[in-house]
Amino acid sequence: MTQELQGAIDCDLHPRLPTPKALSAHMDEFWRDTVEVRGIDVWDSMAYPANAPFTVRPDWRQARADANPASLAAATLDRFAFKHGILNCLFPVQTFRDENLGAAFARATNDWIRREWLDKDPRLRASLVLPIQSPARSVEEIERLAGDPRFVQVLALAMGETPLGKPRYWPIYAAAEKHGFALGIHAGSSYHQAVTGSGWPSYFIEDYAAQAAGFHTQLGSLICEGVFVKYPKLKVVLIESGVSWLPPYLWRLAKSWRGVRQEVPWLDRSPEEFARDHVRLTLQPFDAPPDAAHIGRIMDQLQSDTMLLFATDFPHWQFDDEAMLPAGLPPELKRKILIDNAFATYPRLGRSP
Amino acid sequence: MNLDAPFVAEPRHESAADPERQPKARLQIIDGDVHPALRTPADLKPYLSQRWWEHFQTWGGRRRSGMSYEPYPKSQPRASRRDAWPAEGGAPGSSLRLMREQYLDAYGIEYGILGPLGLTGQSEFNLDFAGALASAVNDWQRESFSVPEPRLKSAIVVPYDDGEAAAREIDKRADDPAFAQVFMLTRSQEPAGRKRYWPIYAAAERHGLPVGMHVFGASGHPYTGAGWPSYYIEESSGHSTSCQTVVTSLVMEGVFERFPKLKVVIIEGGFGWLPALTWRLDKLFERMRSEVPHLKRRPSEYIREHIWLTTQPMEEPKDPRQLLDVMEWIGWDRLLFASDYPHWDFDDPFRAFPAALSRERLQQILTGNGKAVYRLA
Numbered sequence: 001m002t003q004e005l006q007g008a009i010d011c012d013l014h015p016r017l018p019t020p021k022a023l024s025a026h027m028d029e030f031w032r033d034t035v036e037v038r039g040i041d042v043w044d045s046m047a048y049p050a051n052a053p054f055t056v057r058p059d060w061r062q063a064r065a066d067a068n069p070a071s072l073a074a075a076t077l078d079r080f081a082f083k084h085g086i087l088n089c090l091f092p093v094q095t096f097r098d099e100n101l102g103a104a105f106a107r108a109t110n111d112w113i114r115r116e117w118l119d120k121d122p123r124l125r126a127s128l129v130l131p132i133q134s135p136a137r138s139v140e141e142i143e144r145l146a147g148d149p150r151f152v153q154v155l156a157l158a159m160g161e162t163p164l165g166k167p168r169y170w171p172i173y174a175a176a177e178k179h180g181f182a183l184g185i186h187a188g189s190s191y192h193q194a195v196t197g198s199g200w201p202s203y204f205i206e207d208y209a210a211q212a213a214g215f216h217t218q219l220g221s222l223i224c225e226g227v228f229v230k231y232p233k234l235k236v237v238l239i240e241s242g243v244s245w246l247p248p249y250l251w252r253l254a255k256s257w258r259g260v261r262q263e264v265p266w267l268d269r270s271p272e273e274f275a276r277d278h279v280r281l282t283l284q285p286f287d288a289p290p291d292a293a294h295i296g297r298i299m300d301q302l303q304s305d306t307m308l309l310f311a312t313d314f315p316h317w318q319f320d321d322e323a324m325l326p327a328g329l330p331p332e333l334k335r336k337i338l339i340d341n342a343f344a345t346y347p348r349l350g351r352s353p
Numbered sequence: 354m355n356l357d358a359p360f361v362a363e364p365r366h367e368s369a370a371d372p373e374r375q376p377k378a379r380l381q382i383i384d385g386d387v388h389p390a391l392r393t394p395a396d397l398k399p400y401l402s403q404r405w406w407e408h409f410q411t412w413g414g415r416r417r418s419g420m421s422y423e424p425y426p427k428s429q430p431r432a433s434r435r436d437a438w439p440a441e442g443g444a445p446g447s448s449l450r451l452m453r454e455q456y457l458d459a460y461g462i463e464y465g466i467l468g469p470l471g472l473t474g475q476s477e478f479n480l481d482f483a484g485a486l487a488s489a490v491n492d493w494q495r496e497s498f499s500v501p502e503p504r505l506k507s508a509i510v511v512p513y514d515d516g517e518a519a520a521r522e523i524d525k526r527a528d529d530p531a532f533a534q535v536f537m538l539t540r541s542q543e544p545a546g547r548k549r550y551w552p553i554y555a556a557a558e559r560h561g562l563p564v565g566m567h568v569f570g571a572s573g574h575p576y577t578g579a580g581w582p583s584y585y586i587e588e589s590s591g592h593s594t595s596c597q598t599v600v601t602s603l604v605m606e607g608v609f610e611r612f613p614k615l616k617v618v619i620i621e622g623g624f625g626w627l628p629a630l631t632w633r634l635d636k637l638f639e640r641m642r643s644e645v646p647h648l649k650r651r652p653s654e655y656i657r658e659h660i661w662l663t664t665q666p667m668e669e670p671k672d673p674r675q676l677l678d679v680m681e682w683i684g685w686d687r688l689l690f691a692s693d694y695p696h697w698d699f700d701d702p703f704r705a706f707p708a709a710l711s712r713e714r715l716q717q718i719l720t721g722n723g724k725a726v727y728r729l730a
Contacts, residue, residue: 054640162580163587195578196598197591199543202606205641206544209601209633210578213594217579220587242633248625248679251668253590259698260428260586287633297678301670317640 002322004334006081009342009349012186012239012282012311013076013085016066017044018112023091026111031104043105045092047188048316049204057317066315069120076314077123080322083339084349086152087126088239089113094132094157094190102131106141110151118150125349127155127184135168139175146179149351153182153237158214159189165221170230177231180347182280185218187211187240212287215241216249219279223253226266228278235345237280240313242287247301250275276304280345282311283326283337284318292328299329309345310338380461380716382702383723385663386567386620386691387456387465387505389498390431390446394472396497400489408482415478417542418571422471425585429697437695445695449502456694457504460702463720464729465505465694466533467494468567468620473510475538476571483512488522491532499531506533506729508565513537513553520552527560533727534563534618538570539595546599546606554612563616563661563726566599568592589698596622597630600660604634607647609655616726618661621693625668628682631656657684661726663691664718665700673707680714689726690719 020043024035034040048055056066065075077085091109096102109129118124128151130138138154145151154176156164164185176183188211194200195210215238222228222236238246253271261267267274288294302308312324325334343349391397398406418424429435431444437455439448446452457465474486487510494507509526511519526532535557543549545566557564569592575581577591596619602608609615634652642648648655662683670676680688693699706715723729 052641053643054637159579163577163582164579166583189578193578193580194574196544197574197576197578197595198539198541198545198572198598198602199574201544201598201602202547203644205634205637205644206601206605208641209630209637210598212629212633213577213597214579216594217577217582217587217591220590221579221582224582224584224587242629244629244632245626247670247675248623248629248668249590249593251625251670252593252623252666253586255666255669256586256590260589263428263584263586285633285636287629287636289632297675300672301675301678 002080005338007083008080008310008338010076010082010085010312010314011237011309011342012284013072013087013314014066014316015072015087015089015113015117017089017091018109023105023108023112026108026115027104031108043092045095045191046204046207047092048090052204054208054317056315060315069117069124072314073121073123076312077121082123084123084125087113087117087124088155088184088186089126089129090186090188091129093129094160096133097192099131099134099137102133103137103141106131107144110141110145114148114150122353125150125152127151127153128181129155130172132156132160135171138172142172142175142179142181149348150353151181152346152348153184155184155186157188157190158185158211158218158241159195161190161192163221164218165223165225165227167225170227173227173231173234177234182235182237182346184237184239185215187214189214211240212242212245216245219249219275220253223271223274224264224267226264228274229266229268234278235280236278237282237309237345239282239311240285241281242285243281243283243308244287244298246281247298276307280307280309280341282309282313284311284313284324286326288326290327295326295328305333305336306341306344308337309341380719381463382460382690382719383727384462384465384692384694384702385618385689385723386468386665386693388446388694388696389467389469389494390444391472391493392443392447397472397486397489397493400492401485405482405485414472416476416571417478417573418476425588428585432697433695434697434699449498452694453502456692457502462504464723464727466565466727467498467505467508468536468565469494469508469510470567470569474512475510480512480515480518484515484518484522487512491522491526495529495531506727507531508534508536509562510536511553513550514542516549516552520556523553523556523560523562527562532562533729534565536565536567539566539568539592539599539622540570540572540576542572544598544602546602546604546608548606551608551611554608554615558612558615561614562728563618565618565620566596567620568595568622592622593626597626600627600630600656601634604652604655605645605648607645609659610647610649615659616661617659618663618689618726620663620691621665622662623666623668624662624664624683624688625679627656627662628679661687661689661722663689664705665691665693666698667700667705673709676707677709685714685717686722686725688718689722
């Protein structure tokens with residue numbers, strides 16, 4: 001296993017969440033004072049409860065493997081000889097109702113990632129955290145950091161205030177396309193509203209299960225609103241989505257489109273074609289039984305050798321030991337998933353810092 | 354919406370009413386989703402007290418979508434087939450004559466399970482009014498459809514967000530053979546497994562009635578966890594997500610531990626989404642069972658034992674074998690045919706299924722499974 005992972009791009013790594021105080025060191029005086037004077041000493045959302053077994057795999061928890069770049073590398077990049085790892089910081093900037101505060105924390109988070117992580121390991125790359133509450137502020141943040149090639153993607157959550165295909169978000173996609181960023185959508189919610197269309201579930205396990213439904217909504221929205229017609233070079237990466245939900249959803253969306261396409265006349269081809277051309281998904285989790293027979297049939301449903309990107313989802317407990325690739329993948333496909341697809345998805349990945 | 358060549362020759366319309374000329378080999382069909390409609394709201398007047406009729410006349414409904422009808426304009430009037438408008442007036446689904454002629458007789462339907470939508474009280478804020486409307490709709494279904502046409506079985510429409518009132522409505526109707534299921538919508542005010550709904554499941558289990566969970570309804574929340582989409586195509590493609598909420602919540606809240614004989618039928622959500630959800634829940638359960646220690650078995654076991662799905666609108670992969678894989682994963686005894694008559698995305702029982710489906714499997718889906726789930730005597 002270890003051998004074949006050599007040179008892989010791990011497209012979903014999570015650094016331990018910084019505290020507001022740690023972030024405030026990267027803020028200007030006004031915002032640093034705000035954090036202190038207003039007592040913003042804790043800012044956690046209820047996603048990934050810190051002590052829940054799922055949030056950090058037991059052996060990684062024991063080793064504090066997500067605490068700093070060296071320990072993260074020891075558990076991932078060093079151990080398996082990955083070429084690059086892409087950091088997705090889940091500090092919940094999206095939860096602030098005040099978009100100024102959201103933008104201040106987004107800037108601080110991105111600068112924290114640069115100084116505390118990217119500067120310390122040349123193999124690391126990262127997603128640019130966006131204050132998605134404000135498309136205008138998000139564009140400012142993209143422009144501010146577009147010159148740092150270590151940022152390869154801009155990051156939104158699977159559940160925000162309104163679906164991501166809506167035209168209010170298009171300036172973000174224009175800026176992302178211009179600078180060669182992919183749009184990453186990661187499991188998670190701003191929690192500005194219930195995580196299901198029927199209100200709030202009782203348990204975290206339901207909340208996490210519902211994230212896959214959030215991806216249904218985002219994918220439907222991006223396709224139906226015509227984002228890919230308007231931004232033909234934009235790639236969207238669905239991160240930590242579960243993968244196997246995708247083909248049946250596309251069957252459904254394509255069937256609906258055949259029936260009611262007069263409502264969205266700008267779509268000049270089937271939703272399935274837009275998805276194959278523009279949408280990528282990270283492995284882990286891969287919601288399927290572990291046997292090669294099931295996985296083979298799901299890969300057959302996907303009908304694509306370009307859509308999947310390798311990811312460990314470190315330190316979330318998605319797999320044990322080294323069982324990070326689904327069983328039974330043919331070697332050519334493995335190479336694409338591990339290496340080639342990531343370079344095709346992230347044009348900035350090939351640029352040297 | 355069809356996958357392949359017809360499995361059985363298309364029925365000839367002119368011979369449909371003459372049982373002697375029906376092909377002997379034709380399968381009897383149980384349809385899990387037929388939509389009756391009011392000609393006008395006044396159809397409910399005989400079944401509402403004066404107090405509630407006047408309330409309705411004066412105040413109208415207060416639906417949790419903020420709209421008097423649906424918040425997304427349909428793709429065509431009443432989301433119905435163009436050929437389903439009765440010559441005598443009224444909306445598609447309101448004429449028993451046309452329903453017989455165009456559907457029940459023409460296709461040889463043995464039983465159709467009704468699912469009333471629209472003015473039923475099920476998305477109404479005022480829960481007392483919701484209860485009055487639901488009960489009136491039940492009287493109306495019975496008198497207008499099930500009594501004159503015993504092939505059509507009524508659904509016990511319940512004001513589900515008032516669990517106690519809903520249970521009383523079930524108790525009131527349960528002994529009446531006109532009714533074959535309890536009827537809820539997938540977008541309830543809270544996820545369907547929450548305790549406020551348990552009196553409904555207790556009553557359904559007590560009377561041996563399945564609970565049908567039909568897509569739609571208005572919860573008072575945006576229709577998705579990611580907010581309101583713009584388009585009807587997104588809403589209609591997204592119903593499977595509200596079905597996922599229903600299944601996840603029923604399982605994780607321990608509803609099937611508490612009500613071990615409960616049967617739940619997911620209606621009009623398709624079915625392709627269920628295997629991925631089941632695998633996801635099993636894996637999450639393995640990691641997080643300490644959060645839900647009231648569960649004694651894996652989510653997949655509860656789902657396999659308690660959940661049925663109607664087939665319409667059937668997912669249509671280009672390669673029909675992929676659909677058969679999905680059916681296999683769900684279980685051949687879990688799928689029930691539904692047409693959604695008279696709506697535009699009607700599935701034709703003779704054409705909707707892949708040609709590669711064996712006659713035995715088809716028979717199970719068209720007939721056998723329905724007999725096992727619904728109370729049809």
